[in-house]
Amino acid sequence: MKQGELSQYTKKTNQLLKRYGVKFGIYKNNIFHEQLFPFDCIPRIIGKDEFVYLNKGLIQRVNAFLKDIYGEKKIIKDRIIPEEFVYSSKGYLVEVEGLMPPQGIYAHIAGIDLVQAKEGTWYVLEENLRIPSGASYPMIARTLCRRASPMTYVQNHVEDNRDYAVLLKETMDYVNTGGINAVFTPGRMNAAYFEHAYLAEKTGAVLVGPKDIVVNEDYLYFKNYTGSLEKIGALYRRISDEYLDPMTFMEDSLIGIPHLMEIYRKGNVAIVNAPGNGVADDKGIYYFVPKMVEYYFHETPILQNAPTYLPYYDEDLKFVLENFDRLVIKDVSEAGGYGVFFGNTLSRDEKEVFLETIRTERRRFIAQEVIDFKDLQIQDEDGIVERKADLRAFVLTGKTTRTWKSGLTRFSRNPDSFIVNSSQGGGFKDTWILSR
Amino acid sequence: MDIISLDKVNNLLWLGRYSERVYVTIREFFAGYDQMIEHHDFYIQYCRNFQIPNIYRNFDDFIYRYIKDATDENSIISNLDRAYDNCMVLRNDLGSETMSYMEVAVNNLEAIQDFDSLIMEMQDVVDYILAFLACLDDNVQNYEIRNIVKLGKRLERLDIYLRLRKDREDLTKACIMLDHRLKKSNLPYNRENFITVRKLIEEPEIDYVKAIFFVENIL
Numbered sequence: 001m002k003q004g005e006l007s008q009y010t011k012k013t014n015q016l017l018k019r020y021g022v023k024f025g026i027y028k029n030n031i032f033h034e035q036l037f038p039f040d041c042i043p044r045i046i047g048k049d050e051f052v053y054l055n056k057g058l059i060q061r062v063n064a065f066l067k068d069i070y071g072e073k074k075i076i077k078d079r080i081i082p083e084e085f086v087y088s089s090k091g092y093l094v095e096v097e098g099l100m101p102p103q104g105i106y107a108h109i110a111g112i113d114l115v116q117a118k119e120g121t122w123y124v125l126e127e128n129l130r131i132p133s134g135a136s137y138p139m140i141a142r143t144l145c146r147r148a149s150p151m152t153y154v155q156n157h158v159e160d161n162r163d164y165a166v167l168l169k170e171t172m173d174y175v176n177t178g179g180i181n182a183v184f185t186p187g188r189m190n191a192a193y194f195e196h197a198y199l200a201e202k203t204g205a206v207l208v209g210p211k212d213i214v215v216n217e218d219y220l221y222f223k224n225y226t227g228s229l230e231k232i233g234a235l236y237r238r239i240s241d242e243y244l245d246p247m248t249f250m251e252d253s254l255i256g257i258p259h260l261m262e263i264y265r266k267g268n269v270a271i272v273n274a275p276g277n278g279v280a281d282d283k284g285i286y287y288f289v290p291k292m293v294e295y296y297f298h299e300t301p302i303l304q305n306a307p308t309y310l311p312y313y314d315e316d317l318k319f320v321l322e323n324f325d326r327l328v329i330k331d332v333s334e335a336g337g338y339g340v341f342f343g344n345t346l347s348r349d350e351k352e353v354f355l356e357t358i359r360t361e362r363r364r365f366i367a368q369e370v371i372d373f374k375d376l377q378i379q380d381e382d383g384i385v386e387r388k389a390d391l392r393a394f395v396l397t398g399k400t401t402r403t404w405k406s407g408l409t410r411f412s413r414n415p416d417s418f419i420v421n422s423s424q425g426g427g428f429k430d431t432w433i434l435s436r
Numbered sequence: 437m438d439i440i441s442l443d444k445v446n447n448l449l450w451l452g453r454y455s456e457r458v459y460v461t462i463r464e465f466f467a468g469y470d471q472m473i474e475h476h477d478f479y480i481q482y483c484r485n486f487q488i489p490n491i492y493r494n495f496d497d498f499i500y501r502y503i504k505d506a507t508d509e510n511s512i513i514s515n516l517d518r519a520y521d522n523c524m525v526l527r528n529d530l531g532s533e534t535m536s537y538m539e540v541a542v543n544n545l546e547a548i549q550d551f552d553s554l555i556m557e558m559q560d561v562v563d564y565i566l567a568f569l570a571c572l573d574d575n576v577q578n579y580e581i582r583n584i585v586k587l588g589k590r591l592e593r594l595d596i597y598l599r600l601r602k603d604r605e606d607l608t609k610a611c612i613m614l615d616h617r618l619k620k621s622n623l624p625y626n627r628e629n630f631i632t633v634r635k636l637i638e639e640p641e642i643d644y645v646k647a648i649f650f651v652e653n654i655l
Contacts, residue, residue: 197527
């Protein structure tokens with residue numbers, strides 16, 4: 001493919017994305033703004049064999065841990081993971097203890113963030129097993145790119161990524177306990193509202209807000225304006241666990257569904273993804289994922305973690321304190337690119353305060369080697385430039401577990417930055433998986 | 437989808453009302469602007485006709501703010517924004533393709549810079565609103581969704597025609613179209629109020645203020 005040719009379509013495709021309202025919301029000074037997610041036409045390209053390798057490695061990383069941790073807890077009993085790491089995780093929910101979700105699936109949709117080092121090795125940076133977002137963007141971008149430049153897809157053999165909605169619908173249908181599928185959004189002021197509405201449209205699910213649904217006699221219902229009720233069998237919720245049910249979690253949540261957890265416990269509705277998954281995508285637990293793969297599957301982990309240190313362990317704490325300047329420190333309770341600190345960017349005073357915080361709150365942080373990940377070409381105002389980029393791969397579990405043959409490639413628009421999040425000004429690319 | 441929440445009914449109805457308000461307003465503006473070309477002060481009469489407060493400093497200020505000032509609640513852009521706000525939450529009911537025409541209408545109105553060719557540029561906005569409505573009719577399978585939007589349009593048209601003191605012929609036509617939609621709709625409405633409006637329109641001297649009151653209380 002001649003990338004120079006493709007890049008001329010960036011402007012045209014961004015115009016189309018604007019036309020289709022492909023935006024995300026952001027709060028600045030407590031005021032909600034919607035903005036376009038800048039798109040770059042030059043795709044990330046992953047070869048067929050490379051995808052086979054990634055697919056195997058990604059599938060290894062989802063599902064087994066959650067079933068164990070809310071069930072038998074063998075991994076704790078066998079001392080693979082210290083129990084305080086599990087029980088002190090903000091994502092661990094005691095309310096889910098002993099609860100088996102429909103079809104035994106917890107992580108229906110996993111968003112796994114990877115980077116590729118310059119020499120080609122892929123590293124997993126983090127797993128997102130709660131409500132990973134972003135699949136809708138490459139999905140609609142591909143549709144629009146094909147309009148802007150059809151010849152590109154004649155000349156290149158690219159797997160079609162517009163089947164994401166089919167995979168998602170199959171996942172929802174598989175766990176559905178009887179009734180319709182619904183996408184549950186907190187509302188238009190949510191950062192990912194476009195995605196909620198778009199995925200509802202493309203999966204044929206109903207988009208519902210807090211006022212539209214009710215628990216009635218042990219089932220969840222959508223309230224029709226005529227007064228009739230329609231049973232919901234699978235609820236793809238796009239709100240966090242803590243807001244989900246005011247009777248079980250935050251009692252002042254106005255966007256939750258009272259008694260949802262009661263009927264979930266009875267197996268009368270599937271919640272996608274399952275409540276309690278946060279314990280598995282805790283940045284502290286991430287450290288143990290390769291050990292989990294060995295423990296549960298007796299397999300060697302295919303994908304590597306970025307070299308990670310847990311100040312919780314004395315040896316790692318010593319290493320972090322001695323090598324602080326060359327590490328990136330992450331607050332395990334933060335997300336979206338927030339709570340990430342590069343040791344070499346802090347002033348002497350800031351560093352002292354930070355080191356003291358790490359010494360006193362050892363469970364709160366992880367430290368990682370800074371991976372000099374591969375730059376990707378992007379079309380900038382000045383021409384083609386190179387920027388840092390990551391990849392969010394989506395792994396969906398229904399009857400089988402499959403990796404979507406695409407992904408969200410996010411890039412930093414700032415030449416000096418490793419932060420690629422849209423909320424911090426990043427853009428996105430399509431991810432091509434070659435079919436030959 | 438055969439089920440619609442109460443909130444969605446509200447959004448559909450107001451989507452119809454605001455899109456009609458913008459459509460009728462722009463068409464009325466075209467006629468008014470034609471007079472303003474020679475008689476700049478006609479904008480004062482235009483404001484009176486629309487029963488909107490004349491908060492404008494002069495003709496130029498009126499033209500800019502009435503079209504593009506989103507903080508002016510009577511401006512065309514603010515009404516289009518309200519149509520858009522109601523449309524935004526209906527993506528999965530209307531479809532991305534349909535929605536895109538509303539998006540383009542907003543983008544085009546926001547992008548108007550050249551006030552010398554104002555009418556030409558605003559014609560595009562009208563075209564996109566009509567394309568939006570046509571697309572809705574063509575793409576949306578759910579009869580009730582289409583009907584509620586059209587009910588909103590018809591209600592708004594009668595309301596705005598009364599405010600503009602349109603003649604009996606126009607009002608009767610708007611009334612018949614509204615009646616047609618009310619009968620097709622499954623929404624509860626006040627038939628008595630509608631009949632009162634029809635009677636008021638048939639009176640030798642139309643009491644516009646009273647008729648507006650009853651129109652606003654049909655639904």
